[in-house]
Amino acid sequence: MQTNRDTSIAHLDPSSLPTIEAIEAPSSHTVRGDRLGTAAWVAIAWIAFLALLAILAPVLPIPDPNQSFVALARKGPAAGHWLGGDAIGRDLLSRIIWGTRSSFIVGFGAVAFGLLIGGMLGLMTGFFRGKVDGLITPLMNVLLAIPQFVLALSLVTVLASGAGVNSTRRLAVVVVGLGIVSIPLLGRITRANTLAWSEREFVLAAKAMGAKNGRIMVREVLPNVMPAMLSISLLGVGIAIVAEGGLSLFGVGVQLPMPSWGNIIAEGRGQMRNSPHIVIFTSLILFLTVMALNFLGDAVNRRFGVRESVL
């Protein structure tokens, strides 16, 4: 239920303090809920289930993702092959499960990369402000001056060109490329929240007690900034997984024969007329995963009363 009963605590909400971002949507009425709710648990279960499948892929009783069964080519679901086969008769279920591996590595890996660097820079610029901020923030803004997908496409295209690029190397390039793109986005959110929390009395108290800057940042500010970082990271994982699909469409995503959700769809587009099940099944799983991640991001916002930031 959406009610607007939190007006009394609005003045305590750090995000309602004015930040550098002068122009933002008025906070929509987020309600602090103590529980995550059933739907959020379903979303967590879905992500955990996929993660488990991805980890257990080598020991699951599924065919090799690159083994072709002649009779299965372009066929829909059949006995022993629940999701049917792809263009050259490889088991689609097996490819999707192995694809979950690369898609999750890309999604979580890229965001972890961005969070490590962007989060650290955001925390530092928001806390120290002044010269540090003046030096780093414009640099991050340059990365924001190129549309994100174009930036990712440029980095991956260039870094993955040349001879001797195998699937593993390509996977690493995609993770780093999308990770670099996410640095300024994650950095910006972290910085805005750090700015707001660094003004609070308990930070002043810690300073007055002589705590070192590093300790204040990590022990006082960071725990409060975490929910906002977590929420945007969850959205980011979904965006990165979809972005890998976009890169695959341009031929620079995860490289075949290593499957990813993106390259299964990109490869399956040619089979749309005869066997649309390839694109449909894979897209459905991609869709459900992104929805689950978005939902969890929202749930974290509600649970911790993070103000919804402008997308």
Added chain:
Amino acid sequence: MFILKKFGQLIVTVILVTLFASLLLELLPGDPTEVLIPSGSDQQREDLRQELKLDQSFAVRYSTWLGNFATGDMGNYYTVSSDRPVSDRLWQSLPVSLLLMFYAQMLALFFAIPFGVLTAYRKGTWFDRTSNTAAFAMLAIPNFALGFLLQYYLGVKLGWFKTGGYASPSESPIEHFQYMILPTITLAVGQIAIYMRLLRSDMIATLQQDFILMAKAKGLKSKRILFRHALRPSSLTLLTVAGLNIGTLIGGALIVEVVFALPGMGLMLFEAIGRRQIVAFQSMVAVIAILYILVNFAVDLLYTVLDPRIRNANKS
């Protein structure tokens, strides 16, 4: 003063972005000519090295590149047999991408505004909850997946729309729309959800203001209050999000063009990547990035014109 400062930032950003674009060739592992003309002869390689000034410093290369770029020389497509200028095709593809984005934006606002306003007005009702759930789902649909599905079901199976290709609006307007309709829908779906959700939360806040109560007390009709009184203050928020959204919109347009074989910038990038034409790729990235910066700059200016608070905040 404010405009001048903004303009200064604009120039600096454009320079940095072109620097990034020209760095792309430097980031290539190994000899760039190996990538550009893998089967070229030694003589052709040497010529290309001369032309791209590969034996000189990056500063020289960058200034040459920037000079050429600024005068409209976007480099060439290098094939073993011939070199063709990139700019020829670029000026043909750019309008296609711009039209696609424009249509998608119009379609998105056409649906998002009434839904955003009405869901805010009917907050908590069945209509509101259904619309919100739908918007939430729409946000999670990857645009390429939606594109393939629409292409197959509405284009191939039902045969309602054309599934790929393009006709220019000046030559055959009807065909133009037949080609554009599916790409536009594909691109607009996610945007509808974003605008609708945002407008809803903005409007809910506006509807609690005193001037709305006043309008109600005067006995104005709900429709008039909603669309005349309440929508206007939210237009700034919409503008902000439209501005922030352009990056996503550009990325989406590039992908949708590849799905529907629409000959815009996306398809050009796709071909350049497939044929390892990094020089052409550089120019396209630079053009897209500059366009993006210019639009953002325009949104910024528009914002200052529309909102007196920002104008005055920057004066003091």
